[in-house]
Amino acid sequence: MAGNSLVLPIVLWGQRAPTHCISTLLLMDDASMIVTGCHDGQICLWDIAPDLEINPRALLFGHTASVTCLSKASASSEKQYIVSASESGEMCLWDVNDGRCIEFTKLACTHTGIQFYQFMVGTQHEGRLLCHGHYPEILVVDAASLEVLYSLLSKISPDWISSMTIIKSNRTQEDTVVAVSVTGILKVWIITSEVSRMQDTAPVFEEESKPIYCQNCQSISFCAFTQRSLLVVCSKYWRVFDAGDYSLLCSVPSENEQTWTGGDFVSADKVIVWTEDGQSFIYKLPASCLPASDLFRRDVGKAVENLIPPLLYSVLDRADKQLLICPPVTRFFYGHREFFSNLLIQGDSSGRLCIWSIPDTLEQQDCAKGLQTTTSISLQEAFDKLTPRPAGIIDQLSVIPNIKEPLKVTASVYIPAHGRLVCGREDGSIVIVPATQTAIVQLLQGEHMLRRGWPPHRTLRGHRNKITCLLYPHQVSSRYDQRYLISGGVDFSVIIWDIFSGEMKHIFCVHGGEITQLLVPPENCSARVQHCICSVASDHSVGLLSLREKKCIMLASRHLFPIQVIKWRPSDDYLVVGCSDGSVYVWQMDTGALDRCVMGITAVEILNACDEALPAAVDSLSHPAVNLKQAMTRRSLAALKNVAHQKLQTLATNLLASEASDKGNLPKYSHNSLMVQAIKTNLTDPDIHVLFFDVEALIIQLLTEEASRPNSALVSPENLQKASGGSDKGGSFLAGKRAAVLFQQVKETIKENIKEHLLDDEDEDEESIRQRREDSDPEYRSSKSKPLTLLEYNLTMDTAKLFMSCLHAWGLNSVLDELCLDRLGMLKPHCSVSFGLLSRGGHMSLMLPGYNQPVGKPSYDGVELSRKMSITEGLGKGTYGVSRAVTTQHLLSVISLANTLMSMTNATFIGDHMKKGPTR
């Protein structure tokens, strides 16, 4: 999907920040950014200022399971690459400047830790990732291609590695990898430049293997100051070892049944160790642990009880004792040059980041007081401090008097054929709105702000509680009546609605739990099943509900575990239910009999066999991220079917490298310039709506509509160039030549070949219309000519208007801004618009609201004037200062769209259609 077409996402986040239960975190080397991974698989990028103010910038989507570890993946400071791994074995390489996914792969095993290391291969540095996890080796992975090159093996009691550190030696060329296995055996591998060269020849075995009796090892770290000691933190105690011969120097048990989760050296004689509750303790090590002291190693060999305990120096505790649903993640990072002191960063289940700045010269403190948190911010707080609040897709229709937050949208479906968005809300009502218009209200300033209840909408009431899923079956298959809309709710019921009359047709009450999914059976099912929809409920039951007969024709229940996937074997009349525990139930659709229930390999084989039989109808919608990915693939499939009649080459094929680039030569368009996709980061969250603008499709639609108007005159871009060249003769084409001149200027900054490409492609359309144009008088200001299809015209023009208004770089040129507002009818955004970037394999980055808030300055409040200033400043910066990839896409889109619009008769968004509203 993220193939060759230019698709730009715009996000409407809503006031509720997405759930971000932090599972791992990373501070970039230049301390400009914190990266956090969460249990739902998203990755959040936080900008951090030198004064430690933090502002969330973007959310990266791509992983389908909990993020287990993050690591930097490039050594140079120009390329800010990180690698992330998830519980399901996925690995992703991201450019965190752009939020672009550069490479991704999936292994059968889970990584729990990754460290970046540079090998010398010949004279060149080669980036490698050393990974450990649920396997007994350490895998050496190429940091650019994510290919497994070779592995570090164990000869003696090989077992999973729980933690690992790389010791860089200043004295010799030999660096060593020190790791502790889950059974408490310390292992040492020597990695030299040779290792990387002997890749395929001999296996690399450990140099040393020594039991150190450390159960449940949480972390191991090497003292960079003395280069002589190792800190090993286990859940119930932490220990210091001599890094030379790994003899025990000091051991400290945990107090009050607390569980240690990690630790590091703060200085030569101090360590910081943290607990599962989020408390951290700084200890001063006894003299026997300090290589500088005469007493070093004096206690080696003594019983653990007789060792001199370290001195508790300072306590760092969480500022707010907010309830956490799982243990927070804490990491310690060394200060970077002169800018920063040492930082202790903690991320917790509420999406909060806390930072403690730990001074180098630390005085022993009163334990009761401890060191105070320097900064703390949660994703929700970042959302809350914004004015105006981040908009949700139908917020203006969901405001309830006396309640601060608008009603949450809990399920949505977009019907592109009508341009309508159907939103199910938490109070059980369903709202049907024109998608473009509601997006304009939320994103742009204009006269529509004064209208109450704008845009015109329809509300369906029938459910008694939250709507959980919506389905418009006609969109999936034309065999369904196009009036039918199906909704499911937490009140256990499924309702059929007539979308045109707003009538409730039927209520099914067959399930004993909340409805979780509504699906459509594939084409080749029996005639009876073809008119059914499939509903899945949280009581682990599946129903086939016939829309024609208005009754449930089959109910498959009593599955022991939640249903994860529904598959079909239409030729055998089987419905295959995959449960979360890996068991598979095969049901006969006609009789409702359970054919068999299997586990293990057979279960996997049955599920795979369904895929082979029916590649297009894969329905694994259990995870929101999968959901999105599949929605995208489906869309591209649909797009393939809807190849448009006109041929227009892709605008910038080289912009997005696609894995399906061989297939990419096929011109694929969908009729829909706008797609609205609802996503949830967590199943309990309200919907976030992403508007996908397909620039190509939009241009095609504009041109098609233009061509279908009999009295229109089309001006080709060549003519435009002439017109603007001989500026005196041209008159006010496109409401002023200055705009054209400016567009021209911007255009010149873009590669010449892209421009030519674009112009060449439009020749074809021109050809077909030229004759017609010869008949008619080329009147450039013929804005009075009425389009034939008013609604369609409005829809496309509205989409273009919304898109152009969002993309325009407001605030860079005030004269141009005026012009855009007054003569072109574009509208200014309320605040900076959250864009996104699609990259390979359905990976996506979405900017968070307020991504361009200047870090470190107080947020603008109250005063209208200063707010407006900040908006204009922010907007200019926002569009053109955030990421190179995004900027390129925006420029390409603006130029191509502007060119198209300029070539049209009615090339302004000012029209009377706003007042009339849609006719349907």
Added chain:
Amino acid sequence: MAAAERVVLEEEFKWLLQEEVHAVLKQLQDILKEASQRFALPVGGSEGAAKQESFVLSAAGMDQVKGVLTLQGDALCQADLNLKMPRSNQIMHFAFREDKQWKLQQIQDARNHVNKAIYLLMNRDVNYRFKTGSEVLKLMDAVMLQLSRARNRLTTPATLSLPEIASSGLTKMFSPVLPPDILVNFYINLNKLCLTVYQLHVLQPSTTKNFKPAGGSILHNPGAMFEFSNQRYEVSHVHKMECVVPWLNDALVFFTVSLQLCQQLKDKVMALEKGTYDILKI
């Protein structure tokens, strides 16, 4: 809804969090510790030798191949194979070299996953006070992930391609050295220890047969072809033998029971939490 009903539901939810959850967690711990003991591996590097068990592997109605395998924890420490060569009808005997052991990674992985689950449960002992339902759900999700991984490791053996089997190092374990036209593979499938012996014949470069290399599979069928160190082979005979390992059976039952316990607790928490939440709202 009546206030009385609300009070009752709230009370019930409180009881669930404070009493029932801990009761279930205790039960889970007991079951899983029992399961973990079945794996009977030396823990913490203390070389307490795990007991050795011998299994006779055979396939019904076949006397071409016989095997006796000795399992010590997660490792096969001895293996004796008797192969009747198809052409010569001569019985050949192969055994593991004295200094070699073959580790069954599936067993080690399953054990480690169970231990992780036990660790998660131990951290939330009787003294811990659960305050919200989501806390319980999060814990159950984490435990269930480990348990289903543990079970999956035993129920779904790795799908290997023939070149992968050939290069796995298993062939080098035997004395006398296995002839180049024999491949062996060991794995666990459910509660069974399985041994597959592939007899190969070399495909001549001049052969008219269409060469199509086989992909990954748990069990390859006769006729599967592959290329290994510049030589093309075709599988001519496959002998599959298996033997039930009783303690693996126990472990699998324990996993299944604990997974069900976890799911039931989750369902209860979700139902009650939702119930109290919805009532509070109305």
